[in-house]
Amino acid sequence: MKVEDIRTVGVLGAGSMGAGIAQVAAQAGFQVKVVDVGDAVWARARKTIAGSMERMVKKEKITADQMKEALDRIGFSTDVGTMKGVPFLFEAVFEDVDVKKELFGKLDAVCGDDAIYATNTSSISITEMASMVKRPARFVGMHFFNPVPMMALVEVIPAMQTEKATTDLALAMAAKLGKTAITCKDTPGFVLNRLLIPYMIDAVRLLEAGVASAEDIDKAMKLGAGMPMGPFELMDFTGVEISYLVGEMFYKYTKEPRFAAPGLLRNMVKAGYLGRKTGRGFYDYSEKK
Ligand SMILES: NC(=O)c1ccc[n+]([C@@H]2O[C@H](COP(=O)([O-])OP(=O)(O)OC[C@H]3O[C@@H](n4cnc5c(N)ncnc54)[C@H](O)[C@@H]3O)[C@@H](O)[C@H]2O)c1
Numbered sequence: 001m002k003v004e005d006i007r008t009v010g011v012l013g014a015g016s017m018g019a020g021i022a023q024v025a026a027q028a029g030f031q032v033k034v035v036d037v038g039d040a041v042w043a044r045a046r047k048t049i050a051g052s053m054e055r056m057v058k059k060e061k062i063t064a065d066q067m068k069e070a071l072d073r074i075g076f077s078t079d080v081g082t083m084k085g086v087p088f089l090f091e092a093v094f095e096d097v098d099v100k101k102e103l104f105g106k107l108d109a110v111c112g113d114d115a116i117y118a119t120n121t122s123s124i125s126i127t128e129m130a131s132m133v134k135r136p137a138r139f140v141g142m143h144f145f146n147p148v149p150m151m152a153l154v155e156v157i158p159a160m161q162t163e164k165a166t167t168d169l170a171l172a173m174a175a176k177l178g179k180t181a182i183t184c185k186d187t188p189g190f191v192l193n194r195l196l197i198p199y200m201i202d203a204v205r206l207l208e209a210g211v212a213s214a215e216d217i218d219k220a221m222k223l224g225a226g227m228p229m230g231p232f233e234l235m236d237f238t239g240v241e242i243s244y245l246v247g248e249m250f251y252k253y254t255k256e257p258r259f260a261a262p263g264l265l266r267n268m269v270k271a272g273y274l275g276r277k278t279g280r281g282f283y284d285y286s287e288k289k
Contacts (some may be wrong), residue, residue: 001116001169002169003167003172003173003175003176005087006030006087006244007030007031007070007214008030008031008032008033008035008085008086008087008118009025009031009032009033009086009088009089009090010032010034010035010082010083010088010089010090010104010174011025011032011033011034011035011086011089011090011092012035012036012080012083012090012091012107013035013036013087013091013092013093013094014034014035014036014041014042014045014076014095015036015041015092015093015094015142016147017044017071017090017092017120017144017148018036018045018090018093018120018145019045019048019146020044020052020146020147020149021090021092021110021142021144021262022034022045022049022054022074022150023049023052023053023070023074023148023149024072024149024177024178024179025051025090025177026049026070026071027062027066027070027178027239028041028178028186030073030123031073031075032073032074032075033076033077033082033083033086034074034075034076034077035076035077035078035079035080036076036078037052037080037124038077038078039076039078040098041113042076042241045238046071046074046076047070049074050067050071051068052147052149053070053071054067054134055201063080065134069076070277080106080107080110081110082101083110083111083115084110084111084112085106085112086115087112087114087115087116088110088115088116088118088169088173089107089111089115089116089117090118090120090142091103091104091117091118091119091120091121091239095123095124096120097124097128097129100119100121100124100129100132101132103288104117104129104132104133105132106281107133108134109132111137112141113137114138115135116138116139116140116166116169117138117139117217118140118142118170118172119139119140119141119142120141120143120144121141121143121194122143122246123173123188123189123245123246123249123250124170125159125188125253126139126140126141126157126158126159126162126186127159127160127186128161128228129159130160130161130162131161134164134197136160136161137161137162137163137166138163138166138184139159139160139161139162140156140157140158140159140162140167140170141154141155141157141159141167141168141186141190142154142156142157142170142173142174143155143157143190143192145192146238148267148286151182151268152179152180153179153180153182153189153192154174154177154179154180154181154182155181155182155183155184155192156170156171156174156181156182156183156184156191157183157185157186158183158186158189159186159272160186162207163274167183168269169237171183178200178247188250188253188259189246189250191197192252193246193251197227197243197246197247197250197259198258198259199231200234200243201243201247201260201261201262201265202258203217203221203230203231203232203235203259203261204231204235204261204265205262206245206263207264207282208262208263208264214230214232214282214283216231217231217232218230218232232280232281232282232283233283235275235281235282236275236276236283236285237275237276237284238275238279239275239277240255240265240268240273240274240281240282241268241269241272241274241277243261243265243268244261244265244266244268244269247259247260247261247265248260248261258261268282
């Protein structure tokens with residue numbers, strides 16, 4: 001199968017990542033079939049997609065007609081059965097191995113022998129996931145970044161069982177979606193998170209040790225290292241719990257102390273100081289501020 005032969009793609013999960021993947025796939029000309037658990041989720045996802053496209057129209061990156069056509073190419077259902085005959089499926093459901101396993105069981109019952117499954121998991125082993133499906137040779141990791149329409153990178157991660165044709169197709173698919181792909185081995189964190197998570201955790205260690213304030217650490221990395229956001233701004237933006245949970249997951253697999261969460265990070269998660277979305281993280285986003 002070549003990417004030029006693919007007309008329709010499936011997207012499982014319409015959360016932050018699934019909605020973004022559905023959007024870039026529709027904009028690349030694919031018919032997109034989305035499945036999630038409820039219509040309310042889809043109403044929210046569709047609003048997100050339309051809002052993102054509207055901003056692109058305003059910036060004259062796409063026309064209003066292109067926006068309408070792309071939106072019309074996306075269909076939604078709560079029924080996994082709609083994935084019958086779909087040749088390329090992106091999985092972006094909750095980061096929970098049992099949820100993913102159950103979903104792949106359902107997909108195996110309806111999808112054809114040639115169907116490719118591309119998981120967007122950030123922290124579960126691709127090889128472990130491939131072992132859950134009927135045709136592990138057609139299973140691959142395609143790790144997108146949030147927000148998907150904005151972020152140019154995709155990490156393509158073959159499982160131990162993945163055949164070369166599947167990896168090649170994933171690379172061609174990434175290019176078709178307008179992304180730049182890198183390939184990497186199936187190891188915790190792949191490339192980006194393997195570097196980024198310890199960086200953020202180390203920033204928390206500096207703060208905890210009283211070396212400098214969050215503001216000054218952020219300033220140092222922005223003004224001295226040219227980072228667009230400092231580590232604390234970044235954690236508040238992505239969700240403080242992500243660094244904690246992903247770090248702990250990597251620590252569980254590798255036992256490398258650089259992934260282990262410092263007490264301050266753990267306590268912030270326990271206190272619900274998760275960043276922008278809760279109004280407080282390393283910075284205060286409450287209205288009075
Ligand atoms: N958020 C990020 O920054 C980010 C970045 C890269 C990769 N990822 C990965 O992408 C995946 C999704 O993450 P997210 O942030 O979009 O999560 P999310 O919580 O925003 O969305 C997950 C969606 O999956 C749906 N879902 C759950 N069970 C389902 C099922 N059985 N069938 C269909 N839909 C189901 C939920 O209703 C929800 O809408 C995870 O594997 C995560 O590790 C996330």
